[in-house]
Amino acid sequence: MMEPSPAAPPSTxxxxxxxxxxxxxxxxxAAGDELVRRYHGRIYNLLYHMTSNREDAEDLTQDVxxxxxxxxxxxxxxxxxYTWLYRIALNHGINFLKKRGRREMxxxxxxxxxxxxxxxxxxxxxxxxxxxxxxxxxxxxxxxxALRKLSDKHRTVVVLHDIQGLPHEEIARMIxxxxxxxxxxxxxxxxxxxxxxxxxxx
Amino acid sequence: MKCxxxxxxxxxxxxxxxxxxxxxxxxxxxxxxxxxDDQEAVRQLIALKRYEQPAPGCEARTLAAIHTxxxxxxxxxxxxxxxxxxxxxERFEPVRLALAAAAVLLLLGGGYYLVRPSGSxxxxxxxxxLALEDQRPLPHPDSPAPAATGLPPMLVAASxxxxxxxxxxxxxxxxxxxxx
Numbered sequence: 506m507m508e509p510s511p512a513a514p515p516s517t518x519x520x521x522x523x524x525x526x527x528x529x530x531x532x533x534x535a536a537g538d539e540l541v542r543r544y545h546g547r548i549y550n551l552l553y554h555m556t557s558n559r560e561d562a563e564d565l566t567q568d569v570x571x572x573x574x575x576x577x578x579x580x581x582x583x584x585x586x587y588t589w590l591y592r593i594a595l596n597h598g599i600n601f602l603k604k605r606g607r608r609e610m611x612x613x614x615x616x617x618x619x620x621x622x623x624x625x626x627x628x629x630x631x632x633x634x635x636x637x638x639x640x641x642x643x644x645x646x647x648x649x650x651a652l653r654k655l656s657d658k659h660r661t662v663v664v665l666h667d668i669q670g671l672p673h674e675e676i677a678r679m680i681x682x683x684x685x686x687x688x689x690x691x692x693x694x695x696x697x698x699x700x701x702x703x704x705x706x707x
Numbered sequence: 708m709k710c711x712x713x714x715x716x717x718x719x720x721x722x723x724x725x726x727x728x729x730x731x732x733x734x735x736x737x738x739x740x741x742x743x744d745d746q747e748a749v750r751q752l753i754a755l756k757r758y759e760q761p762a763p764g765c766e767a768r769t770l771a772a773i774h775t776x777x778x779x780x781x782x783x784x785x786x787x788x789x790x791x792x793x794x795x796x797e798r799f800e801p802v803r804l805a806l807a808a809a810a811v812l813l814l815l816g817g818g819y820y821l822v823r824p825s826g827s828x829x830x831x832x833x834x835x836x837l838a839l840e841d842q843r844p845l846p847h848p849d850s851p852a853p854a855a856t857g858l859p860p861m862l863v864a865a866s867x868x869x870x871x872x873x874x875x876x877x878x879x880x881x882x883x884x885x886x887x
Contacts, residue, residue: 532781534774541773545766554756562761563769570773575780613759620758625751648756666718667750668757673720685715692714695749705752 522586530577537574544587545570547669548594554664555598556605557649558612565601569594584678591679599657611649616641635704644705651701659694662687667695712739717746 528536548569553562573593580589620626620641639647652660661680665671666687673684680687712729719726733740 532785534778534781537777538770538774541770542766545769546761549761549765549769550757553759553761559761559765563765566769567772567776570769571776571780574773574777614761615759617758617760620755623755623758626755629752644755645759648753652753652756663753667753670757673718688715688718692717692746695746695753698753699745699749702749702752 526577526580526586529574540574540586541570544590548590551591551594551664551669552598553614554652554668555595555602555660557653558610559614560612561601561605565594565597569597572597588675588679595661595679599661602657611646611653613645613649616645629705639705647702647705651698654701655694655697659690659697662690663694663698666691710736710739711742717743718750 525536525540529540545566549562549566552565552569553559556562556565569590573590580586584592652663655663662676665676665679666673671679673687676687677684710732712732716725716729719729733743
Protein backbone atom coordinates (compact mmCIF):
# COMPACT_ATOMS: atom_id res chain seq x y z
CA MET A 506 0.00 0.00 0.00
CA MET A 507 1.43 3.34 -1.00
CA GLU A 508 2.10 5.89 1.67
CA PRO A 509 0.46 9.18 0.60
CA SER A 510 2.83 12.07 0.15
CA PRO A 511 2.57 14.65 2.93
CA ALA A 512 0.95 17.97 2.10
CA ALA A 513 4.18 19.87 2.77
CA PRO A 514 7.12 18.60 4.75
CA PRO A 515 7.65 20.83 7.75
CA SER A 516 11.42 20.78 7.37
CA THR A 517 11.29 22.82 4.16
CA UNK A 518 9.53 25.73 5.82
CA UNK A 519 11.37 25.64 9.10
CA UNK A 520 14.51 27.44 7.95
CA UNK A 521 13.98 30.70 9.82
CA UNK A 522 11.25 29.44 12.10
CA UNK A 523 13.41 29.81 15.20
CA UNK A 524 13.78 33.51 14.44
CA UNK A 525 10.02 33.87 13.87
CA UNK A 526 9.25 32.12 17.14
CA UNK A 527 11.69 34.34 19.01
CA UNK A 528 10.04 37.44 17.57
CA UNK A 529 6.55 36.21 18.44
CA UNK A 530 7.71 35.57 22.01
CA UNK A 531 8.69 39.24 22.09
CA UNK A 532 5.20 40.25 20.91
CA UNK A 533 6.05 40.95 17.28
CA UNK A 534 2.68 40.83 15.53
CA ALA A 535 4.18 40.72 12.03
CA ALA A 536 6.03 37.51 12.94
CA GLY A 537 2.78 36.12 14.34
CA ASP A 538 1.03 36.87 11.05
CA GLU A 539 3.79 35.07 9.16
CA LEU A 540 3.40 31.96 11.31
CA VAL A 541 -0.37 32.01 10.82
CA ARG A 542 0.06 32.30 7.04
CA ARG A 543 2.41 29.31 7.03
CA TYR A 544 0.15 26.92 8.86
CA HIS A 545 -3.34 28.28 8.36
CA GLY A 546 -4.24 25.96 5.47
CA ARG A 547 -3.23 22.76 7.21
CA ILE A 548 -4.77 23.67 10.56
CA TYR A 549 -8.02 24.81 8.94
CA ASN A 550 -8.23 21.61 6.87
CA LEU A 551 -7.57 19.43 9.89
CA LEU A 552 -10.34 21.11 11.88
CA TYR A 553 -12.70 21.18 8.91
CA HIS A 554 -12.29 17.44 8.28
CA MET A 555 -12.75 16.75 11.97
CA THR A 556 -15.94 18.80 12.27
CA SER A 557 -17.32 18.72 8.69
CA ASN A 558 -18.46 22.27 9.32
CA ARG A 559 -16.65 25.22 7.78
CA GLU A 560 -17.92 27.88 10.23
CA ASP A 561 -16.82 25.80 13.20
CA ALA A 562 -13.50 25.10 11.51
CA GLU A 563 -12.90 28.81 10.96
CA ASP A 564 -13.69 29.67 14.59
CA LEU A 565 -11.59 26.82 15.88
CA THR A 566 -8.67 27.80 13.66
CA GLN A 567 -8.72 31.28 15.18
CA ASP A 568 -8.85 29.82 18.70
CA VAL A 569 -5.96 27.47 18.00
CA UNK A 570 -3.68 30.20 16.66
CA UNK A 571 -4.58 32.66 19.43
CA UNK A 572 -3.92 29.95 22.00
CA UNK A 573 -0.63 28.92 20.37
CA UNK A 574 0.71 32.45 19.96
CA UNK A 575 -0.24 33.40 23.50
CA UNK A 576 1.28 30.25 24.99
CA UNK A 577 4.42 30.18 22.88
CA UNK A 578 6.60 30.58 25.99
CA UNK A 579 5.47 27.05 26.93
CA UNK A 580 6.83 25.59 23.68
CA UNK A 581 10.14 24.06 24.80
CA UNK A 582 11.26 22.84 21.39
CA UNK A 583 10.96 19.14 22.30
CA UNK A 584 9.18 18.65 18.95
CA UNK A 585 8.85 20.83 15.87
CA UNK A 586 6.56 23.84 16.13
CA TYR A 587 4.43 22.21 13.44
CA THR A 588 3.88 19.08 15.60
CA TRP A 589 3.19 21.21 18.69
CA LEU A 590 0.64 23.31 16.79
CA TYR A 591 -1.06 20.23 15.34
CA ARG A 592 -1.32 18.76 18.83
CA ILE A 593 -3.05 21.91 20.09
CA ALA A 594 -5.42 21.82 17.12
CA LEU A 595 -6.22 18.13 17.62
CA ASN A 596 -6.97 18.57 21.32
CA HIS A 597 -9.01 21.67 20.66
CA GLY A 598 -10.98 19.93 17.91
CA ILE A 599 -11.65 16.82 19.99
CA ASN A 600 -12.79 18.91 22.98
CA PHE A 601 -15.10 20.88 20.70
CA LEU A 602 -16.63 17.70 19.26
CA LYS A 603 -17.23 16.31 22.74
CA LYS A 604 -19.10 19.47 23.73
CA ARG A 605 -21.00 19.69 20.48
CA GLY A 606 -22.04 16.05 20.32
CA ARG A 607 -23.80 15.01 17.13
CA ARG A 608 -26.25 17.89 16.87
CA GLU A 609 -24.45 19.98 14.30
CA MET A 610 -25.42 19.98 10.62
CA UNK A 611 -22.89 19.49 7.87
CA UNK A 612 -21.61 22.72 6.37
CA UNK A 613 -19.24 21.79 3.63
CA UNK A 614 -16.56 23.57 1.71
CA UNK A 615 -16.77 23.62 -2.05
CA UNK A 616 -15.10 20.87 -4.05
CA UNK A 617 -12.19 21.74 -6.24
CA UNK A 618 -13.20 20.90 -9.85
CA UNK A 619 -9.88 19.07 -10.14
CA UNK A 620 -11.54 16.14 -8.36
CA UNK A 621 -13.14 15.13 -11.67
CA UNK A 622 -9.68 14.36 -13.01
CA UNK A 623 -8.58 12.37 -9.98
CA UNK A 624 -7.56 8.89 -11.26
CA UNK A 625 -9.46 7.08 -8.54
CA UNK A 626 -12.61 9.12 -9.11
CA UNK A 627 -12.36 8.61 -12.86
CA UNK A 628 -12.04 4.87 -12.27
CA UNK A 629 -15.04 4.86 -9.93
CA UNK A 630 -17.16 6.70 -12.48
CA UNK A 631 -16.13 4.23 -15.14
CA UNK A 632 -17.31 1.26 -13.09
CA UNK A 633 -20.83 0.03 -12.67
CA UNK A 634 -21.14 1.72 -9.31
CA UNK A 635 -23.51 4.20 -7.64
CA UNK A 636 -20.79 6.80 -8.05
CA UNK A 637 -21.68 6.95 -11.73
CA UNK A 638 -25.19 8.07 -10.84
CA UNK A 639 -24.34 10.15 -7.81
CA UNK A 640 -23.42 13.78 -8.10
CA UNK A 641 -20.16 14.96 -6.65
CA UNK A 642 -22.09 16.86 -3.99
CA UNK A 643 -23.91 13.71 -2.98
CA UNK A 644 -20.68 11.78 -2.72
CA UNK A 645 -19.18 14.58 -0.63
CA UNK A 646 -22.10 14.47 1.81
CA UNK A 647 -21.82 10.70 2.15
CA UNK A 648 -18.09 10.86 2.79
CA UNK A 649 -18.50 13.51 5.48
CA UNK A 650 -21.41 11.74 7.13
CA ALA A 651 -19.42 8.49 7.22
CA LEU A 652 -16.43 10.23 8.71
CA ARG A 653 -18.53 11.78 11.43
CA LYS A 654 -19.72 8.35 12.53
CA LEU A 655 -16.20 7.38 13.55
CA SER A 656 -14.93 7.75 17.08
CA ASP A 657 -12.61 10.70 17.75
CA LYS A 658 -9.53 8.46 17.84
CA HIS A 659 -10.40 6.76 14.55
CA ARG A 660 -11.44 9.97 12.81
CA THR A 661 -8.20 11.64 13.88
CA VAL A 662 -5.95 9.04 12.26
CA VAL A 663 -8.06 8.91 9.09
CA VAL A 664 -7.97 12.69 8.72
CA LEU A 665 -4.26 12.92 9.41
CA HIS A 666 -3.20 9.98 7.24
CA ASP A 667 -5.74 9.36 4.50
CA ILE A 668 -6.77 12.97 3.88
CA GLN A 669 -3.83 15.09 4.99
CA GLY A 670 -1.22 12.55 3.98
CA LEU A 671 0.93 12.59 7.11
CA PRO A 672 3.15 9.53 7.62
CA HIS A 673 2.41 7.08 10.45
CA GLU A 674 5.56 8.12 12.29
CA GLU A 675 4.53 11.78 12.41
CA ILE A 676 0.99 10.92 13.51
CA ALA A 677 2.35 8.68 16.25
CA ARG A 678 4.41 11.60 17.56
CA MET A 679 1.42 13.93 17.43
CA ILE A 680 -0.98 11.71 19.29
CA UNK A 681 1.77 10.21 21.48
CA UNK A 682 1.31 6.58 20.59
CA UNK A 683 3.13 3.90 18.59
CA UNK A 684 3.12 3.53 14.82
CA UNK A 685 1.57 0.08 15.24
CA UNK A 686 -1.35 1.63 17.13
CA UNK A 687 -1.80 4.23 14.40
CA UNK A 688 -1.98 1.50 11.73
CA UNK A 689 -4.27 -0.59 13.88
CA UNK A 690 -6.67 2.35 14.36
CA UNK A 691 -6.55 3.04 10.64
CA UNK A 692 -7.46 -0.59 9.94
CA UNK A 693 -10.55 -0.49 12.16
CA UNK A 694 -11.58 2.98 10.99
CA UNK A 695 -11.46 1.92 7.33
CA UNK A 696 -13.49 -1.18 8.06
CA UNK A 697 -16.17 1.04 9.59
CA UNK A 698 -16.00 3.43 6.67
CA UNK A 699 -16.30 0.53 4.26
CA UNK A 700 -19.55 -0.46 5.94
CA UNK A 701 -20.89 3.09 5.77
CA UNK A 702 -19.83 3.56 2.14
CA UNK A 703 -20.30 0.05 0.86
CA UNK A 704 -22.22 1.12 -2.24
CA UNK A 705 -19.38 3.47 -3.21
CA UNK A 706 -16.36 1.45 -2.16
CA UNK A 707 -15.66 -1.20 -4.81
CA MET B 708 4.32 -14.60 7.80
CA LYS B 709 1.37 -15.14 10.12
CA CYS B 710 -1.97 -15.47 8.36
CA UNK B 711 -4.20 -13.54 8.43
CA UNK B 712 -1.96 -10.50 8.59
CA UNK B 713 -2.03 -8.54 11.82
CA UNK B 714 -4.01 -5.32 11.57
CA UNK B 715 -0.88 -3.28 12.22
CA UNK B 716 0.62 -4.77 9.02
CA UNK B 717 -1.94 -3.05 6.80
CA UNK B 718 -0.59 0.16 5.44
CA UNK B 719 3.03 -0.61 6.16
CA UNK B 720 5.14 1.96 4.31
CA UNK B 721 7.54 0.73 1.65
CA UNK B 722 10.44 1.84 3.81
CA UNK B 723 9.51 -0.65 6.53
CA UNK B 724 11.78 -3.76 6.53
CA UNK B 725 8.70 -6.02 6.76
CA UNK B 726 7.12 -4.54 3.63
CA UNK B 727 8.68 -7.01 1.17
CA UNK B 728 7.67 -9.98 3.33
CA UNK B 729 4.08 -8.70 3.55
CA UNK B 730 3.93 -8.22 -0.21
CA UNK B 731 5.22 -11.75 -0.76
CA UNK B 732 2.49 -13.06 1.52
CA UNK B 733 -0.18 -11.02 -0.30
CA UNK B 734 0.83 -12.61 -3.59
CA UNK B 735 0.08 -16.05 -2.23
CA UNK B 736 -2.88 -15.40 0.11
CA UNK B 737 -6.18 -14.52 -1.51
CA UNK B 738 -7.94 -13.62 1.74
CA UNK B 739 -5.28 -11.18 2.93
CA UNK B 740 -5.00 -9.72 -0.57
CA UNK B 741 -8.76 -8.99 -0.65
CA UNK B 742 -8.65 -7.36 2.75
CA UNK B 743 -5.62 -5.28 1.76
CA ASP B 744 -7.39 -4.09 -1.40
CA ASP B 745 -10.53 -3.16 0.55
CA GLN B 746 -8.47 -1.04 2.89
CA GLU B 747 -6.75 0.66 -0.01
CA ALA B 748 -10.05 1.36 -1.79
CA VAL B 749 -11.54 3.01 1.29
CA ARG B 750 -8.38 5.05 1.74
CA GLN B 751 -8.59 6.34 -1.82
CA LEU B 752 -12.29 7.07 -1.51
CA ILE B 753 -11.99 9.06 1.69
CA ALA B 754 -8.92 10.84 0.29
CA LEU B 755 -11.24 12.55 -2.21
CA LYS B 756 -12.11 14.86 0.67
CA ARG B 757 -8.79 16.60 0.13
CA TYR B 758 -10.40 18.34 -2.85
CA GLU B 759 -12.64 20.26 -0.49
CA GLN B 760 -11.34 23.80 -0.49
CA PRO B 761 -12.04 26.65 1.93
CA ALA B 762 -14.03 29.55 0.55
CA PRO B 763 -11.99 32.41 -0.91
CA GLY B 764 -11.13 35.01 1.72
CA CYS B 765 -11.17 32.47 4.54
CA GLU B 766 -7.47 32.86 5.24
CA ALA B 767 -7.54 36.67 5.15
CA ARG B 768 -10.58 36.75 7.43
CA THR B 769 -9.03 34.35 9.90
CA LEU B 770 -5.70 36.16 9.81
CA ALA B 771 -7.34 39.52 10.57
CA ALA B 772 -9.34 38.05 13.46
CA ILE B 773 -6.29 36.34 14.95
CA HIS B 774 -4.24 39.53 14.58
CA THR B 775 -6.86 41.56 16.46
CA UNK B 776 -7.33 39.01 19.24
CA UNK B 777 -3.62 38.40 19.80
CA UNK B 778 -2.88 42.15 19.76
CA UNK B 779 -5.59 42.71 22.37
CA UNK B 780 -4.23 39.89 24.52
CA UNK B 781 -0.69 41.18 24.34
CA UNK B 782 -1.83 44.73 25.11
CA UNK B 783 -3.85 43.44 28.07
CA UNK B 784 -0.83 41.47 29.23
CA UNK B 785 1.28 44.65 29.03
CA UNK B 786 -1.36 46.69 30.90
CA UNK B 787 -1.59 43.98 33.55
CA UNK B 788 2.16 43.97 34.05
CA UNK B 789 2.17 47.77 34.37
CA UNK B 790 -0.71 47.67 36.84
CA UNK B 791 1.07 45.03 38.90
CA UNK B 792 4.23 47.15 38.98
CA UNK B 793 2.27 50.27 40.00
CA UNK B 794 0.36 48.44 42.72
CA UNK B 795 3.58 46.97 44.01
CA UNK B 796 5.24 50.37 44.08
CA GLU B 797 2.33 51.99 45.89
CA ARG B 798 1.64 49.28 48.42
CA PHE B 799 4.93 47.67 49.01
CA GLU B 800 7.54 50.37 48.48
CA PRO B 801 7.08 52.09 51.91
CA VAL B 802 6.95 48.73 53.64
CA ARG B 803 10.05 47.67 51.80
CA LEU B 804 11.86 50.84 52.83
CA ALA B 805 10.84 50.41 56.46
CA LEU B 806 11.99 46.82 56.41
CA ALA B 807 15.30 47.84 54.88
CA ALA B 808 15.81 50.53 57.54
CA ALA B 809 15.00 48.03 60.30
CA ALA B 810 17.47 45.60 58.83
CA VAL B 811 20.20 48.26 58.74
CA LEU B 812 19.54 49.17 62.36
CA LEU B 813 19.66 45.54 63.38
CA LEU B 814 22.93 45.08 61.58
CA LEU B 815 24.45 48.15 63.17
CA GLY B 816 23.27 47.12 66.62
CA GLY B 817 24.50 43.58 66.16
CA GLY B 818 27.83 44.79 64.84
CA TYR B 819 28.32 47.13 67.79
CA TYR B 820 27.47 44.32 70.21
CA LEU B 821 30.06 42.09 68.65
CA VAL B 822 32.92 44.59 68.48
CA ARG B 823 32.29 46.55 71.74
CA PRO B 824 35.16 46.88 74.32
CA SER B 825 35.06 43.88 76.61
CA GLY B 826 34.83 45.87 79.94
CA SER B 827 32.19 48.29 78.94
CA UNK B 828 29.10 46.18 79.17
CA UNK B 829 29.71 44.51 82.58
CA UNK B 830 32.07 46.52 84.80
CA UNK B 831 34.25 44.38 87.00
CA UNK B 832 32.96 44.00 90.49
CA UNK B 833 35.31 45.73 92.93
CA UNK B 834 37.28 43.32 95.00
CA UNK B 835 35.76 43.04 98.43
CA UNK B 836 37.67 44.93 101.03
CA LEU B 837 39.53 42.81 103.43
CA ALA B 838 37.48 42.31 106.43
CA LEU B 839 40.38 41.25 108.49
CA GLU B 840 41.38 43.78 110.93
CA ASP B 841 44.78 42.32 111.26
CA GLN B 842 46.70 42.44 108.04
CA ARG B 843 50.05 41.98 109.48
CA PRO B 844 52.40 39.86 107.33
CA LEU B 845 52.74 36.29 108.36
CA PRO B 846 55.85 35.70 110.42
CA HIS B 847 58.40 33.41 108.97
CA PRO B 848 58.34 29.98 110.49
CA ASP B 849 62.03 30.29 111.43
CA SER B 850 61.64 33.70 112.83
CA PRO B 851 61.99 34.03 116.54
CA ALA B 852 58.94 33.98 118.61
CA PRO B 853 57.23 37.28 118.84
CA ALA B 854 58.39 39.43 121.57
CA ALA B 855 56.48 39.25 124.70
CA THR B 856 53.67 41.70 124.60
CA GLY B 857 52.86 41.36 128.19
CA LEU B 858 49.74 39.50 127.31
CA PRO B 859 49.23 35.93 128.15
CA PRO B 860 49.51 33.56 125.18
CA MET B 861 45.76 33.20 125.04
CA LEU B 862 43.56 36.12 125.61
CA VAL B 863 40.27 35.30 127.04
CA ALA B 864 37.64 37.69 126.10
CA ALA B 865 36.65 39.87 128.87
CA SER B 866 33.62 41.03 127.11
CA UNK B 867 31.54 39.44 124.41
CA UNK B 868 30.99 42.71 122.65
CA UNK B 869 34.48 43.62 121.51
CA UNK B 870 36.26 41.36 119.10
CA UNK B 871 39.42 40.02 120.52
CA UNK B 872 42.38 38.48 118.86
CA UNK B 873 43.35 35.08 119.93
CA UNK B 874 46.79 33.83 119.18
CA UNK B 875 47.33 30.12 119.04
CA UNK B 876 50.79 29.92 117.77
CA UNK B 877 53.21 31.80 115.64
CA UNK B 878 50.70 32.79 112.92
CA UNK B 879 48.32 35.70 113.16
CA UNK B 880 45.09 35.00 114.75
CA UNK B 881 41.68 35.63 113.33
CA UNK B 882 39.63 38.14 115.18
CA UNK B 883 36.70 36.43 116.70
CA UNK B 884 33.54 38.14 117.72
CA UNK B 885 31.57 36.78 120.51
CA UNK B 886 28.69 38.98 119.74
CA UNK B 887 26.05 36.29 119.83
